[in-house]
Amino acid sequence: MTTELAIDNYLTSLRLHLGPLTIAEREEIVREIGAHIRDSAEESGTSVETVLARLGPATDLAAQYREGLLIRTASRSFSPLVLLRAALRLATKSIFGIFVFFCSVIGYSFGAGFVVVAFAKAIVPSHTGAWVQDGRLVSAGAFVYGMPPMAHEVLGMWAIPLGLIAGSLTLLLTTFLVRNSLRISQRVQARL
Amino acid sequence: MAKPRTQTAEGDSPDRWEAQLRKGALEMAALASLWKGRLYGLEIIRFLENQSSLSLAEGTIYPILNRLKVEGMLASEWVEAEAGHPRKYYSLTESGRQRLCLMAEAWFDFSRGLSRLLEPVMENQEIPQ
Numbered sequence: 001m002t003t004e005l006a007i008d009n010y011l012t013s014l015r016l017h018l019g020p021l022t023i024a025e026r027e028e029i030v031r032e033i034g035a036h037i038r039d040s041a042e043e044s045g046t047s048v049e050t051v052l053a054r055l056g057p058a059t060d061l062a063a064q065y066r067e068g069l070l071i072r073t074a075s076r077s078f079s080p081l082v083l084l085r086a087a088l089r090l091a092t093k094s095i096f097g098i099f100v101f102f103c104s105v106i107g108y109s110f111g112a113g114f115v116v117v118a119f120a121k122a123i124v125p126s127h128t129g130a131w132v133q134d135g136r137l138v139s140a141g142a143f144v145y146g147m148p149p150m151a152h153e154v155l156g157m158w159a160i161p162l163g164l165i166a167g168s169l170t171l172l173l174t175t176f177l178v179r180n181s182l183r184i185s186q187r188v189q190a191r192l
Numbered sequence: 193m194a195k196p197r198t199q200t201a202e203g204d205s206p207d208r209w210e211a212q213l214r215k216g217a218l219e220m221a222a223l224a225s226l227w228k229g230r231l232y233g234l235e236i237i238r239f240l241e242n243q244s245s246l247s248l249a250e251g252t253i254y255p256i257l258n259r260l261k262v263e264g265m266l267a268s269e270w271v272e273a274e275a276g277h278p279r280k281y282y283s284l285t286e287s288g289r290q291r292l293c294l295m296a297e298a299w300f301d302f303s304r305g306l307s308r309l310l311e312p313v314m315e316n317q318e319i320p321q
Binding site: 051064 | 234277
């Protein structure tokens with residue numbers, strides 16, 4: 001049965017490309033599309049090939065299912081990776097998305113930077129902190145080498161709690177901003 | 193340069209714009225097709241083809257239905273049919289009904305305003321160049 005084979009191939013490909021969904025969601029989609037193909041072919045007497053062509057490639061169909069999913073799950077996620085991926089997807093769609101993506105990259109970088117400073121202070125205390133010379137900041141950060149001898153470090157061990165607090169606040173704020181932007185974009189999309 | 197008005201195939205931007213417009217309207221159309229009662233996917237597609245000129249790539253409707261269901265606008269149930277396999281029927285939930293009413297209202301306001309705006313443009317098209 002070549003038509004059965006064609007249907008099976010289509011559904012297998014669809015199932016394969018619906019990877020990120022849960023098994024239950026995936027099977028429900030495959031079952032529904034399978035029913036559509038059979039109904040559609042019986043109803044009008046059109047060939048299965050035509051029906052499949054009208055559905056479009058299985059990869060495209062799966063992509064449409066996944067599209068909403070990434071942004072939807074990301075807007076409930078706390079993982080920077082998931083949020084960054086969703087922001088990147090948003091960036092391909094609108095100027096607002098590009099802005100959100102850049103903000104998220106900058107936010108996560110600074111947040112991670114502050115945390116790194118806190119840890120570095122514990123490991124290499126003499127090369128971590130903020131250096132001031134003649135009343136102005138010359139350098140700040142972790143693993144800083146080759147400071148002029150006149151510069152002195154002002155934070156001391158405070159770099160650890162300050163780094164941790166500033167880092168977590170920045171990361172939290174970034175997460176909050178990205179999640180809200182994703183929700184806004186979803187709502188805008190839902191309205192048209 | 194007497195081109196038929198409805199065919200704006202030259203340059204892809206009007207086409208893209210129309211595609212976007214259709215896609216945006218599709219969600220509302222899918223909700224509207226369920227106003228009178230439950231339907232399954234293929235019935236929704238046929239309904240939209242018959243009632244409006246919303247002919248669509250058949251694949252597009254299913255991901256939209258899926259999303260509307262996740263958003264709580266639609267409910268679904270599998271029903272055994274004489275066809276030999278069950279079909280997934282969709283129906284409007286209470287919030288789906290409310291959303292559709294709001295959409296319809298906004299749509300009519302919007303299109304009334306736009307039609308007024310476009311009247312001179314349509315009249316202008318009758319003037320020979």
